[in-house]
Amino acid sequence: MDLSQVERIERAGLLCWPGIEVEWDGSWVRRAAGGYTKRANSLQCFDPADEADAVTRLSAAAAWFERRGLPPVVRTTPLASAALNTALDGTGWATIDPSCLFAMPLATQEPDPEGRTFTTTDPAFLAAQQALQGHSDQVMAQMRALLAVMAVPAAGIVIERDGVAVASGLMAIADGIVITGNVITDPTRRRQGLGAAMMRTGLTWAKAQGAVMAALNVQADNAAGQALYHSLGYQRCYDYHYRVRR
Known part of the structure; x- marks a missing residue:
């Protein structure tokens, strides 16, 4: 799946599973929803080219979540910039919950x-x-x-x-x-x-x-869920995961 389709699905996800508080920093978006699900309470990058000042911006985002009493979380999809990934690696963020995006024509x-x-x-x-x-x-x-x-x-x-x-x-x-x-x-x-x-x-x-299209998220270790979605016609399109501070 090309990045334009990944972005289309991920932007639809912002609306279908909204944050209660939303703040954009360039193409990075911070969302908070009182702690209900990591997806609605995380930082996400929507442009692989948005690489400026990644370490500083990551630190600012972490502080934004902490002020709301939330653990800092980053949702890392194929749209994440290399600089953001490098900043996460360099400042000791752990990788958790490897997951998949499944989609199909409806x-x-x-x-x-x-x-x-x-x-x-x-x-x-x-x-x-x-x-x-x-x-x-x-x-x-x-x-x-x-x-x-x-x-x-x-x-x-x-x-x-x-x-x-x-x-x-x-x-x-x-x-x-x-x-x-x-x-x-x-x-x-x-x-x-x-x-x-x-x-x-x-x-x-x-x-x-x-x-006209259907999509959903499923954890990579959920074999039963993946079998169910395959049986309905869904196909695995791309992978993502979350990063949390150690």
Whole structure:
């Protein structure tokens, strides 16, 4: 995948998983969302040529996160400048959570008969996410705060069996790309096709909203997740990881 497509997907990701506070420094963006997910609470570079004063700017970004009570985190994609990577290496930042971006053209899908689509702030969707993710009330408050600033078309997807939520996810659309997050299946009911049913239901909603491409993030060591997404037609397009201070 060429860098223009990487940038298109990553910029869609900024809108589909927004920060509550956002500050640009050239092509580097700092985002904070109360600590809910590394992606929404990290520094990211969007131009490989933006290399000036990398050590100074990295230090300033780290201080920006610390003033907000957040650990400094950098999301490193193929768009990161060589100077930023060198600054991270030279100042002792560790590499964690190697991950992959999967994407595909959005084809027609068959939704699950018991799939339900909610607004992202609907109590039924939030209750399903809390039950399946095992989130505390504090984490759910952080999630609700992030969802409150989401300004693109979005939906919460829930699959039910016998009236009980067994799989859930969140779909949001920007620039014709539907990005999926918060994918979760009841751990006692895995390998029953429930995650695939949730994905097909959400992608059907997205196609009806005009999305033409689908993308999502998955950790490199999540073999089951990668197999699921491959089965739906997604392909691994590029890798990324996070950097944290030791």
